[in-house]
Amino acid sequence: MEKSIVLKDCVREFNLKNEKIIAIDHASLKIQSGKMYVIMGHSGSGKSTLIQILGLLDNLNSGEIYINEQKVSDCSEDEKAEIRMKEIGFVFQSFYLNPKLTAIENVMLPMYINKNILKNERQDKALMLLKKFGLENRINHYPKELSGGEQQRIAIARALANDPNFILADEPTGNLDVVNEEIVYKTLKELSNSGKAVVVVSHNESIKKYADKVFYMESGKLREEL
Ligand SMILES: Nc1ncnc2c1ncn2[C@@H]1O[C@H](COP(=O)(O)OP(=O)(O)O)[C@@H](O)[C@H]1O
Numbered sequence: 001m002e003k004s005i006v007l008k009d010c011v012r013e014f015n016l017k018n019e020k021i022i023a024i025d026h027a028s029l030k031i032q033s034g035k036m037y038v039i040m041g042h043s044g045s046g047k048s049t050l051i052q053i054l055g056l057l058d059n060l061n062s063g064e065i066y067i068n069e070q071k072v073s074d075c076s077e078d079e080k081a082e083i084r085m086k087e088i089g090f091v092f093q094s095f096y097l098n099p100k101l102t103a104i105e106n107v108m109l110p111m112y113i114n115k116n117i118l119k120n121e122r123q124d125k126a127l128m129l130l131k132k133f134g135l136e137n138r139i140n141h142y143p144k145e146l147s148g149g150e151q152q153r154i155a156i157a158r159a160l161a162n163d164p165n166f167i168l169a170d171e172p173t174g175n176l177d178v179v180n181e182e183i184v185y186k187t188l189k190e191l192s193n194s195g196k197a198v199v200v201v202s203h204n205e206s207i208k209k210y211a212d213k214v215f216y217m218e219s220g221k222l223r224e225e226l
Pocket residue numbers: 014021022023041042043044045046047048049050
């Protein structure tokens with residue numbers, strides 16, 4: 001079965017004391033396996049909110065979300081957490097590695113809540129992922145001993161720990177130099193080439209050459225660049 005996330009006419013509002021912010025304004029979108037989607041837009045346009053909605057970290061005011069054709073917008077928080085664990089890998093601008101854990105321990109962390117990965121498989125699997133990203137010489141290093149680019153590749157390895165079908169990256173190169181930025185974009189592109197659906201939020205035009213589809217967000221409205 002083809003893997004997909006579908007948003008139908010989604011709205012997310014924030015009600016502040018004196019104003020109502022429409023962070024996502026009737027957005028519809030389909031994310032499919034094997035493609036890299038880039039979402040561009042100015043600061044405050046709703047990109048992070050969209051990533052949170054796609055990753056079931058936030059709820060809608062109205063609209064529907066389907067993951068692999070299952071309607072998930074009505075699921076309980078527990079059901080959503082289970083779907084999130086199996087289906088979604090997140091990558092963030094500031095990496096969010098645990099500073100007290102080594103590279104390999106960071107990558108193993110999401111496996112502890114996954115019943116499908118046996119205890120004795122965790123380490124081999126984490127090692128395989130770190131090797132895949134050229135980090136075999138960094139497995140026992142702590143985040144503070146690593147460059148930003150290395151930290152982000154570890155975070156990408158961690159995002160893959162539970163074999164998700166979807167990778168959601170929110171400004172993954174925001175803290176990186178140009179060289180590492182290209183490395184991270186290429187890494188994400190390889191993941192989409194290998195069959196994952198990859199969504200990358202960025203306000204850097206240079207990512208567009210890797211995209212299969214480019215979207216722009218403006219005041220919560222999403223439009224595809226054709
Ligand atoms: N938890 C929140 N409470 C109130 N307003 C929020 C919240 N999260 C985001 N917003 C507002 O929603 C809009 C979109 O934010 P965001 O999705 O973070 O934009 P971007 O990632 O494109 O910079 C902004 O106006 C922001 O201030």
